[in-house]
Amino acid sequence: MKLLRLFAVALFAAAAAVVALPGAAQAHGALQVPGSRTWLCYQDGRNPQTGAIEPKNAACAAAVAQSGTTSLYNWFAVLRSDGAGRVSGFLPDGQLCSGGTGGPYNFTGFNLARTDWPLTHLTAGANVQFKYNDWAKHPGTFSLYITKDGYDPTKPLAWSDLEPTPFDQVTNPPANGGPGTDDGHYYWNGNLPSGKTGRHLVYSVWSRSDSQETFYGCSDVVFDGGNGEVTGVGGGGTTSPSPSTPPSPSPSVSTSNPPNPGTGGCTAMYSVVSAWSGGFQGEVMVHAGTTPVNGWKVSWTFPGGQTLAQTWSGKATSSGSLATVTNESWNASVPANGHTTFGFLASGTAAATVQNLTCTTG
The missing domain is CATH 2.70.50.50 (chitin-binding protein cbp21)
Structure with a gap:
């Protein structure tokens, strides 16, 4: 009987350990x-x-x-x-x-x-x-x-x-x-x-x-006009929860522009998240240098006639292939050595890289 009780206690302890994992x-x-x-x-x-x-x-x-x-x-x-x-x-x-x-x-x-x-x-x-x-x-x-x-x-x-x-x-x-x-x-x-x-x-x-x-x-x-996109996961990447935005996406395209030195204490990194026939989704990470940033502006030129269609986490203006995005009020401040991210949808063939990518502050 004593042996049976000891076995029961051991079994209970093992079960408790499993629950604690x-x-x-x-x-x-x-x-x-x-x-x-x-x-x-x-x-x-x-x-x-x-x-x-x-x-x-x-x-x-x-x-x-x-x-x-x-x-x-x-x-x-x-x-x-x-x-x-x-x-x-x-x-x-x-x-x-x-x-x-x-x-x-x-x-x-x-x-x-x-x-x-x-x-x-x-x-x-x-x-x-x-x-x-x-x-x-x-x-x-x-x-x-x-x-x-x-x-x-x-x-x-x-x-x-x-x-x-x-x-x-x-x-x-x-x-x-x-x-x-x-x-x-x-x-x-x-x-x-x-x-x-x-x-x-x-x-x-x-x-x-x-x-x-x-x-x-x-x-x-x-x-901000988004359709369920998520930013800030996995180092700042953007994900879409359903195929409704963007429509019928192809597998993620892992291409990007490296950070551009820019001026005024910030740099920008452009990347394509996904692409489909006639359009694509991208994101840009705004990086602060060794001093905090209070207000930023990123601009670039698409290389092949692509045009900006929609942005989130940033205010956009565009003229043909030229795109400019400035901060929202809530993400204007970027701590030293930190970053923030904005996303966009564009029409045309996915542009693996862009030209004249710059970031300025203020």
């Missing part, structure tokens, strides 16, 4: 479109060859430095078991993105007030398909809140920063795939808030109806 937690999901900080930082930091968490985005790296890599191995676990759907007055100001400090893991690094979190580009008032990972499936209600006009991402998020009522709410939406996978998700269509411009934050609350467990999440967005 990174990625093995019994957790349930996070908003993926528009992507939450935990989901996009997991995409940014996960090494697909080794499985290690190696953040490239500076905000994601800062979050991991504070909260540890477990906060990304368990990106789907920002929850409160006693939440019962409660929002304002339940989680303290400044702790909204971590679900407070009473969850199963330390997510406090995702409360950091920064302007360089991975960013989803949207169009105000547009109808979009929201996606919420279903690592575990439960009945319940999803509520999405938006920040008020004048939201300042450099300050800790408070309940007073959010509009008091959700702009979108759905109960028991359909699911595609899952559970227990990165790709499985609930999905539903809804309209984004109208009249919004510039930087904002979408706050998600998933309240289970079969328990008090409630999930919380922060998704950084910018209303």
